[in-house]
Amino acid sequence: MFQLSRRNALKLMTAGALAPLAMPTIARAAGETIRIVYPYAGGSAVNNIIRMIADNMSKTLGQTVILEDKPGGNGIVATQSVARGPKDGTMVLVGATGTLPLNTLLRSALPYKIEDFQPVGMMLEGPLTVTVNTKTAPVDDMKSLVEWAKERNKPLHYATLGPGSVTHLFGVLFSKATGLPSAPVAYRNNNAQILDLLAGQNDLNFSTPASLIEHEKSGEVKMLAVTTSDRMARLPDTPTVVEAGYPGLLCSFWYSLMVPTGTPDDTVTRLNEALNIALQDAGIRERMEAECLTNNPGAPTAVTSILERDMKVWGDIIRSEGITLN
Template sequence: MDHKLSIFKPEKAMKANLKRIRSKVQAWSFKRGASGCSDRRLMLRYFSGLIYAATGGFIPHASAQSQAFPTKPMRFVVPFPAGGGVDLVARTIAEKISNRLGQSIVIENRPGAGTAIGTEIVVKSPPDGYTWLVSPVGGQGVLHAMKAKLPFDARKDLVSVGRIAYGTVALVVPASSKAKTVQELVAMAKANPGKMTYASSGTGALIHLTGEMFKLAAQVDMVHVPYKGTIQIIPDLIDGRVDMALDSLPAYLPHLKAGRLRALAVASRQRSALLPDQPTMAEVGLPSVVSFTDYGMFAAAGTPQDIVNLMNKEMLLALGLEDVKAKLAAAGIDVAPSSPDQMRAELIDEYKKWAGVVKAAGLKPE
């Protein structure tokens, strides 16, 4: 089938065709006898062509695998807890890819250390195409900007498979907050320097630096409160134990609709279709606060390129399905697939961007 990486097995056809070729060689030799060198060269070219045609252009190679790919279940490692945007993206495409490839795909949530724990698992996995990382692309740049010593470098130790989608980042406060606008929130923070808090899904992760970006732009002093993931933030935010979160939108939507939380703005360049009444940061006077989640897929360096290309193809097919687009759009996630090369270029840009934010914020890599 077209979704399998199969190796052509031409043994029977080759034997029959080569038998016919041998008879032609014998006939040629009998007719020509010990002809000159030019005849021998002509004969070699002639029969080389016959052999190529007889084998269908297939020349056996010692590294050729006789089995199709995949032959066993695969796993998608997600460096965040279940229930967040990255988890939703991974589960949505895994279902479609699993159905096409005929193998189950296990979602393995490995949160912590600003995505470093989950990323390292994939980096250290065998590069055989059975372990994949679904993670923010920009998050890798943030991670390396914030961590002085890491046992890996995503630019060298991972291969880019392709970008999956972009997600909306929104500024969210408890329903009980006195702030009804971003301007009011900023005024409260300026009146209480060092007392108000903002939550993130982990120190050194994208959402942490988005909060720092907000502090720089608004010129406020707020305390960072890190959590292991978005799902852990929400109960404390609802109860008012933290004052705000500038976070990926999907997990917050049910609570926004239920009135337990309130969104004040989005950090994208355009308003969100899910929050059409909420302004962008540029509209509230903070144009430098631009952040979004960019979901991508990676594999361990050394993964065969044909397997990487297969997964990119399967990812593109999954993202082209209307039900997939609708499911992700309902969570504020816009499908935006790319080639491996395009995603790698984006990864390099994100490294530069977030290194600049860390320097401007005066943060010290851990």
Template sequence: MNPARKLSAFILLAAGLLGWQGASAQAYPAKPIQWISPWTAGGGNDILSRALAEQLASRLGQPVVVENRPGATGTIGTSQVARAAPDGYTLTLASAATHATAPAIYSKLTYDPVKDFTPITLVATVANVLVIHPSVPAHNLKELIAYAKANPNKLNFSSVGAGSIQHLSGVMFNQLAGVQTAHVPYKGTAPAVVDLLAGRVQMAFESLPTMLPHIRSGALRAIGVTTPKRSAVLPELPTLAEAGLPGFDASLWYAVMGPAGIPQPVVKVLHDTVVASLQSPEVMRRLSEQGAELATSSPQELAEFVRKDTEKWSGFIKRAGVTLD
């Protein structure tokens, strides 16, 4: 084939591919979308997944069916998404637990948090708050650290289980503050809060909405939020970073993702539709109930965000020797 014919063939092929991609985007979605929530029904991930799925179904004109596939700190359902066809018909609400901390906790994780997923958009960040029982003789972070240093392992902190963001927040606190506090895992938030209120454990890194009534009643003392920015729910409360632990960032976040390789035209449809859905009163109400603050992004920004958060947690977790294998 002479050069002119080669060039013509290349142009025709490129035009055909572009035409296919355009037709693909225009036809999408042509069937129901499967949305996998890798956590149990009724939790924060499930609640936000269903609120978003309802909005997407209305805007895209196809059912968006939420399926709960919990287990192994969210990694079972997430691995199923990684193995799905990259056609835009399988989505998930990824989180810090499934994409930032799991790679360091599980040595045999079956997916790569960056390479095996197509990022769509960040959805929200959630602030946890460090609270202490009033029996602890500290009223701020400086006093708490001083007390912990003078009394190694006398302070216990609760969590909903090993490897949870609450547990790893305590790991980060110990390392940055240079203290020794002991982790006490529970099977769920309710029993952990009961023992915290009774003083059987003295500290916790729990969700701000859950702790807010106890903070306002004086049953627990708030020390600071775990996010880089103050929370709009309790704006007078400092972040732990500004209160004396520079670099403390134990944010819980949510983001929409699919398997790696989703065509860019479909990614754009999903990105624009999810961002629009996040502005709906119902989704905004659900975010507020979970203590979550809206935080959207481009797919490229989300990919970089996940990469940096994964690297950050890997250092803390490996130094602490936390594993769940």
């Protein structure tokens, strides 16, 4: 994986001020502003972090970099617009789990395909959790959860963000890995599903750690595991699914930067280097850690690897369950 050395970072930062002379330039004819297109509504923690990344990249590149929120159609509107956009680095997509592998696997009439894009680099990953209400589920870990559910002998109801969402598919993966029957319950947003978890309306919740930490501190819920291979800094006492004996439950949601296929290699390299410098910024790293997100500087090939993983893992689930979306 590409590693940006301190020496190279200093060289690049110095060159940033002289970018028009010292580095391959992003097509000036299309204007100096670089638009990073975010496929969902603004205001979320992830959106704010990516905005910080854009601001940092602007300083390195010596060009204005803005984050443009473009929600609509489960990310299709924004993703399609970048697929048809200029191939000069001035229009960049925030590629995500939902917009690329999941939309591709779930929707037969999608107006774009993964091959329409080439990766710039991975920005961040986030895990899911296996969480229960402490009053309705008398369990302390994954082992006791499985034992309790088998004794209860009825399906575990788990919250999802709708058919085909990561939480829905993870629920299927969880059921296959544990041998426990389950039933998805769809919600419009994360807050609604957490409220129902607190009210004891659902047995399981797979929300992100950051959205559940305060509820765990109050004793209302317990995170039995996180879907990572290593424990998280903010959750040192929460085991991973690997430690719990379920390595097949390793998964994440992620956000990357993508450009239209055909964008010149030197432009991709320039954007990748600026992104990696941003990801090493102390303020950005601290903000990610606070949200239980993983900082992932590296080469464009890291995105390719994660895409291939998701197409295999989620593709197997989607095909076996016959899940499709219009």
